[in-house]
Amino acid sequence: MIGMLARAAENIYWLGRYLERAESAARITQCMDQLSLEIRGLDADLAVNIWTNLQDMFPGSIVKTSDAPSLDEITEQSLRSFLMSYDNQLSVAYSIRSARENARVIRENLTRETFVLLNECHLRLQSYTPQTGLNMMEMRSILSSIRQEIFGIQGAIKQTFTRDEGLLFLDMGSVMERAYRTLLLLSVKLPFMLSATDQVDLPVYYARIRAALKAVASLENYRRNHGADLDPKRVARFLLFDRRTPHSVHVCLRELKQHLEELEIGAPLTNPARMLGKITARLEYEEQEILAGSNLDVTCQKLATDINEVHDAISRLYFTV
Structure with a gap:
């Protein structure tokens, strides 16, 4: 930089x-x-x-x-x-x-x-x-x-x-916060979303899933792709792995990775870029394994912690004099 x-x-x-x-x-x-x-x-x-x-x-x-x-x-x-x-x-x-x-x-x-x-x-x-x-x-x-x-x-x-380093840093802060908040919402909402539907009041259950999508500005985007089907696994996949909706974790981290790469064009790989690369590679290649896990909410909490560590690495590299 x-x-x-x-x-x-x-x-x-x-x-x-x-x-x-x-x-x-x-x-x-x-x-x-x-x-x-x-x-x-x-x-x-x-x-x-x-x-x-x-x-x-x-x-x-x-x-x-x-x-x-x-x-x-x-x-x-x-x-x-x-x-x-x-x-x-x-x-x-x-x-x-x-x-x-x-x-x-x-x-x-x-x-x-x-x-x-x-x-x-x-x-x-x-x-x-x-x-x-x-x-x-x-x-x-x-x-x-x-x-x-x-x-x-x-x-x-x-x-x-101006399309310069300033805008890159501003966008980095924005998508970092967006990914972190989506992961925290999923860590809170997934336990009830993945609970057995025969043990819950269905109108309340689906109202809560709709609210979870609305809370990350993704209800209309989800319906555009999947209609009225509020299958909880499909909702979780959408918010974690969708390639187009702005609040999906995949989109946010992909944009963050692009911004880091643009800051350091031609330079050796930095520690934040290396840490983020591991997270994005996991999201890219381990989608089925992540969704099949028995504790998806815990996985989301761990990803939120990982993102905080990337934030700390960015702070040490760029903001510490």
Whole structure:
């Protein structure tokens, strides 16, 4: 790699990662909220557990509730925590604030359009304090509009950024976060998805599978390929190995590998590229063995850990002075 300072590269990488995290947090929170509303009349305990699943998909997240919260209380507190809490370091507001701080440090590397949109999004979220007193319907509306604002920021990046190392690092952060979040969702959702269907309420079972696909923005893409058949093994294969849907693990890691190779054209193979090559080779050539395994959720958790190790290797190589 040439041309970009380590500090600038790190900030632009994390800008991409925090923007992706903010959109993912908003999207997944929306999907879990919709699922909880859909099934609360059929299984109230499961509707509460949906919110626990959300915290499992964002390890380290904080939701403050009473010792025995009602469904309405845990819904309200989860929406508040994942939308606007700065105590929750995985919330939409925290992620956007962090992205804005990264952008401020590297202001000279950004286009005006990108910085203005990001700053406006940050200021809007900052205005929602605990004293604002937003109700659940208002928070749901804000989640939807904030997602549109993030799409606008990402669109400005794609339309106005120079095609150079900066954009490579930003895209690396984005696809790294996307692959990691898809794997965490699968590690949480696969145990119920692969459970025996004769022991569950089928409408609830299929509602949960649809919600899992929606949570990674893949329901329509899945239906385009497989119609209405929500076979759990087919869903797992799609989210892990599909070659075209943007949130599949295979697509994300393939793009990450391409970005690493483009950064080091003509140079010896780097440690991050070597580590990532092993992961992508396994996904490429061991698809059947992975899907046939008895603990697919554990495999997804292990892959998420492997991706974190690739992130650490990238940090050591490019961001450590």
